[in-house]
Amino acid sequence: MGVFASTDDPGSTGHEQVVFCQDKQSGLKAIIGIYSTALGPALGGTRFYPYASEDDALADVLDLSRGMAYKNALAGLDLGGGKAVIWGDPEQIKSEALLRAYGRFVESLAGRYYTACDVGTYVADMDVIARETRYVTGRSVEHGGAGDSSILTAWGVFQGMRAAAEHVWGSPSLAGKRVGVAGLGKVGKYLTGHLLDDGAEVVATDVNPKALEWVRATHPQVALVDDAAALVASDIDVYAPCALGGALDDDTVPALRAKVVAGAANNQLAHPGIEKLLADRGILYAPDYVVNAGGVIQVADEIEGFNFDRAKLRATRIYDTTREILGLADDEGVPPAVAADRLAERRMAEVGRLRTIHLR
Numbered sequence: 001m002g003v004f005a006s007t008d009d010p011g012s013t014g015h016e017q018v019v020f021c022q023d024k025q026s027g028l029k030a031i032i033g034i035y036s037t038a039l040g041p042a043l044g045g046t047r048f049y050p051y052a053s054e055d056d057a058l059a060d061v062l063d064l065s066r067g068m069a070y071k072n073a074l075a076g077l078d079l080g081g082g083k084a085v086i087w088g089d090p091e092q093i094k095s096e097a098l099l100r101a102y103g104r105f106v107e108s109l110a111g112r113y114y115t116a117c118d119v120g121t122y123v124a125d126m127d128v129i130a131r132e133t134r135y136v137t138g139r140s141v142e143h144g145g146a147g148d149s150s151i152l153t154a155w156g157v158f159q160g161m162r163a164a165a166e167h168v169w170g171s172p173s174l175a176g177k178r179v180g181v182a183g184l185g186k187v188g189k190y191l192t193g194h195l196l197d198d199g200a201e202v203v204a205t206d207v208n209p210k211a212l213e214w215v216r217a218t219h220p221q222v223a224l225v226d227d228a229a230a231l232v233a234s235d236i237d238v239y240a241p242c243a244l245g246g247a248l249d250d251d252t253v254p255a256l257r258a259k260v261v262a263g264a265a266n267n268q269l270a271h272p273g274i275e276k277l278l279a280d281r282g283i284l285y286a287p288d289y290v291v292n293a294g295g296v297i298q299v300a301d302e303i304e305g306f307n308f309d310r311a312k313l314r315a316t317r318i319y320d321t322t323r324e325i326l327g328l329a330d331d332e333g334v335p336p337a338v339a340a341d342r343l344a345e346r347r348m349a350e351v352g353r354l355r356t357i358h359l360r
C-alpha cells in the first residue's frame with residue numbers, strides 16, 4: 001500500500017503525513033498517521049496492539065486515520081483525522097518510559113495530532129502521556145478530562161437509531177420496537193438503558209458471562225440469546241452491533257430480519273459492497289462512524305475545557321446528521337454509507353478551503 005496519492009497508483013491512500021517513531025530502550029515502535037488537517041488538528045486514539053507485522057500496523061493506522069477524518073468531519077468538529085498505533089503487546093511492554101517516549105513524539109508534531117484512548121490504551125495511560133505532551137485528550141476527570149467516552153457514544157448511537165427509526169416508520173420513538181443489542185460492554189450497557197427508557201423491547205447477547213450477569217441483575221426484562229447469529233436471525237426490528245467490527249458480512253446480511261441497523265461497533269461493514277447488499281434487502285444502515293461519534297465528541301470537548309452538557313448537546317445532534325444523511329441517500333439514490341462519505345468530503349472541501357483566505 002502506497003502512502004503518496006498518485007493517479008498511477010490507485011492503491012495509494014492520500015495521507016498528509018505518516019510518522020514512524022522508535023525508542024529502542026523502552027521498546028516503543030509507533031506509527032502516527034495524519035490523514036487530513038483540512039478542518040483542524042488531527043484527532044484520533046492510540047491503538048496498542050500486537051500486530052503480526054509492521055505492514056499490518058501500517059495498514060491499520062492508515063485505515064483508521066482516514067476513518068477519523070470522516071468521523072470528525074460529520075461530527076461537526078473543527079478537527080481533522082489521525083490515529084496512531086503502538087506495535088506490541090500492551091500486557092508485555094507497556095511501561096511509563098514507553099508511554100512517555102510516545103508522548104514526546106506526539107509533542108514533536110506541535111499540535112498537528114491530538115491523541116486519545118483506543119483499543120489497548122486507557123484513561124490512566126493518557127495521564128502518563130500527558131506528562132510529555134499537551135496534545136492528548138481522554139484524560140481522567142481529576143486532570144480535567146472527559147473520563148469514560150462510552151457514555152456519550154451510547155447516547156449518540158441512540159440518537160442515530162431514532163433518526164433511522166423515523167425514516168423507516170415515521171416516528172423516532174423506539175417504543176414497542178424490538179432491538180437486538182450484540183455486545184453488552186461499556187457502550188451496549190448504556191444503550192440498553194436508553195432503549196428501555198424509551199419503551200423498546202431489548203434482546204441481547206454477549207460472549208462474556210459477567211456482562212450477562214449484569215443484564216440479568218439490572219434489566220431482567222431483557223431477553224437473552226446464545227450468540228450474534230441467533231440475534232440476527234431472531235424477530236428484531238433494529239440490530240445494534242456493539243461488539244467487534246465486521247458484524248455485517250455475506251452471511252449476516254441475508255439472514256438479518258431487522259429493518260434498521262444502528263450500532264456502536266467500528267467498521268461494521270465487513271467489506272466494500274455490503275452497504276449495497278443491505279440496501280438491496282431494504283435494510284436501512286445508519287453508518288457506524290456517524291452514529292458512534294459521541295465518544296470522539298466527548299473527548300474533543302476536552303480541548304476547550306470539558307463541559308459534559310455542551311458535549312451532550314453536540315452528541316444529540318447526531319440525530320440531525322443521521323436524518324440529513326438518510327435524506328441525501330434517498331435524493332441521490334445511493335446507500336447511506338455512500339451519502340455519509342459524500343457529506344464528509346463536502347465539509348472537508350468547503351470548510352477546509354476557507355484557510356486559503358489570507359488573514360495576515
Ligand SMILES: NC(=O)c1ccc[n+]([C@@H]2O[C@H](COP(=O)([O-])OP(=O)(O)OC[C@H]3O[C@@H](n4cnc5c(N)ncnc54)[C@H](O)[C@@H]3O)[C@@H](O)[C@H]2O)c1
Pocket residue numbers: 149150151153182183184185186187188205206207208211227228242243244245264265266292293295296
Ligand atoms: N467506547 C467508546 O466510546 C466507543 C466509541 C466509538 C466506537 N466504539 C466501538 O463500539 C464497540 C463497543 O465498544 P465498548 O467500548 O463497549 O467495548 P467493550 O469491550 O466494553 O464491549 C464489547 C462487548 O462485546 C462483547 N463481545 C465481544 N465479542 C462478541 C461476540 N462475538 N458476540 C457478542 N458479544 C461480544 C464483549 O464481551 C464486551 O462485553 C467497539 O467496536 C468499539 O470500537 C466504542
